[in-house]
Amino acid sequence: MTSDAFDEWKKWHEQRVETVSAPYGPLSLTGTYWLEDFSDGRIPDTPGTWSADGDAVLLRATEEDGLTVDGRPFGGAVRLGADPGPVGAGRVAHGERRLVVLVREGAWGVRDFDPASEARRAFRGIAATPHEPRWSVPGRFTPYDEPRSVRVENADGRRRGLGLGGELAFTLDGQEFTPQVTVEADGSLWAVFGDATSGSGSHRFRFLRPAAPDTEGRTTVDFNRALLPPCAFADHFICPFPPPGNTLGIAIEAGERTLL
Template sequence: MKKIVVLLLLLANMLAAENWQDELESWKQQRLASLSREHGWLSLIGMDWLHKGKNSIGADKTNDIVLPHGAGQLGYFTVEDKSIHFTPSPDSAIKADDKAVTETIEVFMDSSGKPTIFTVDTFQFYVIERGKPALRIKDSQAKTRTEFKGLTYFPANEKFRVKAKFIAYNPAKEVEIINVLGLLSKESAPGKIQFEIDGKTYSLDVLDAGDSYEIIFADKTSGRTTYGPGRFVYVKKQDKDGNITLDFNKAYNPPCAFTDYSTCPLPPPQNRLPVYIEAGEKKYNH
């Protein structure tokens, strides 16, 4: 009887391991599809600061914002103290939120929660707020996308799929996050997750991301086999007993690993782990 129980347990563990591997492969495919989609992060070709007054855009070199191809004059953004507007050039064929723009419209930044998305030719662009307004420009013909070499990963390793415990901060902890531009933002961390690797205890502050937590971290592989500034990983929120599964095999590179024009956050000091996390996405070789 004991032998049967042992065999059943072994079979159950084998099936669980196979299911985890399958789920991990599915996640990798979704990650690749998201990154390489038409106007995903690989298509990002520019981030141009907008100054007060008129900011013209188009392929003509006389514009304030010069595009690599397309119509010479698309129109111009007008930046005022509390608002931004866009005025199209005649016959520019530009759209905003999938609607043709034929007259001056108000433009909403990403900080509004629903930025105005412009599309024309192979381009997509929208205004972001990073201390001041900037135009984020994507092009589906970008070389970073058309010549993308793919993603590489460490071999899947269950050692880095760990059981963690959520420890709430009461009240929530204010965490200072610096981005690659050197801009500081203050985020609210509802708690930290605590876990063990090779018998040693570590912890990471988490940021609320709806039904999951976002973790920005670095480790001793950073700058060696993984992207220097750090990586991201998301985890499902804790169960009623505070348990969380942290799978570093799903750690991935921020957009800054692929383009010079994104504004990625950097790991706070407390999220720099003194251990080699040899799991997840490796450094991208351009």
Template sequence: MTLSATTDPLSAASDDPAAAHAAWRSERLLQVSGRTGAAALINYVPVDATEREIPEFPLSAWRIAEEPGVRVRAHTVGVTLRTGAGERELTPGVETFVERLGADGFPLIEYDRFTIDAFSLDGTDFELRVYDAEAPTVTSLTGIDTNPYDPAWVLSGTFHAGEPDARVPWGFTRESDNGHTKAVPGTIAVRVGEADYSLLVFADGPALVLVFADATTGAISYAPGRFLRLDPVPDGAPITLDFNRAFVPPCGFSDFFSCPIPPAHNRVSAAITAGENRARHTPSFSPHP
């Protein structure tokens, strides 16, 4: 899963951290409610060697083994492929290769209010994710319940690098994805509350991501846990964990995401009363019609 569309790295030091936090909150809401924001995901379609049509979209897709992406075929005019270099309309009936989602958020396939990206957890299998800019999870979203900025939750730890290119089997909110691996560059030694921890982080592009649970999880904040995105540092260097930037993972906005869940190392006994807690929707919203 790629997180660059759901949150920003820790910003540079600010003379007014509370104001920077408020700006981050506003940006987060724009991100998750955007055309390909987390709230817009309405479906995922596994892709294998059999060509199959994509619901909600005039497109079919299949995969050739060992390729780092999928093959697609548009069935009508108006289907656009967007890459970092620009965009072009796909010719109906003509086969096109689409690489999996990159760190820059591309490529994307668009038709009317719908968007598709190609995704793989670890390169062993692929799916197409379908977004709807007018999905009920978008139109009903009123905000993200977030704690006020608290400087006490800006903690300092030490990063300890692990084995180069290490990959670790991980658990996911979608049970069928359990056992897929995450790239784990190391651990962070940090004191949280009254206890010392060695927290496992995985790599997302150049950044580090901490998936954690704490005493608020499930009662106040989103279950099974929250994420914190960190700038990488060298082995043995200090690293800042600003839990004011802890955020609700994509599966907290759409049930169609498969999110990594906190491993045992990352279950903190203290109540981390900082960062985002849950998505807020209009009272009439029901995620399960």
């Protein structure tokens, strides 16, 4: 292992710990509420009434409810689209809590992020294996002729579509693998994968985010930077399980493994 590679990995790991433990990081999520499950519009422990209204969420509240919208005390009715930005910039707040609107396959919901969450207070760190060169290998991305979608189980027990843009081929421990990957808006790749340590030496599945391939499809597959999914930090995330072909038949003892 080169000193530079280890130092870069150490910096990456420290930044990850800082990010997940931030006031509005994944540890602060205390609830995800699908509005179709609350016909009266009353979300648990949350002021106002919330209802799906076509392509938006309709929020009704009085000023006595103590909500703010765009940083100002709110009373009346407002239509809210899905929050696109960081949690801390969410439009609706109740004290320090942020009530973030989301939509998945036409279903509208609200997420409750609370910096005072029990999970954030109890957090002690991420168990991660230090950088080892053997877990970083060259890969080649081959896009599909057309983007595909496959329905997979999610961490909340529901099945949803997972968009896939191609396959990422690489060789690890003498074995060839071609997991399916998603292409992000910036061209980088995202894979949901399992391996022989899943559910025992590591979380039941993990994420990998290779850099955008070059014009010939080349990128680096670095399992030293395998990530715990958000649902490892809070039960209320809806992370997708690995799609077909993405459970690798070797023990990848690298990257983030579990919470401490």
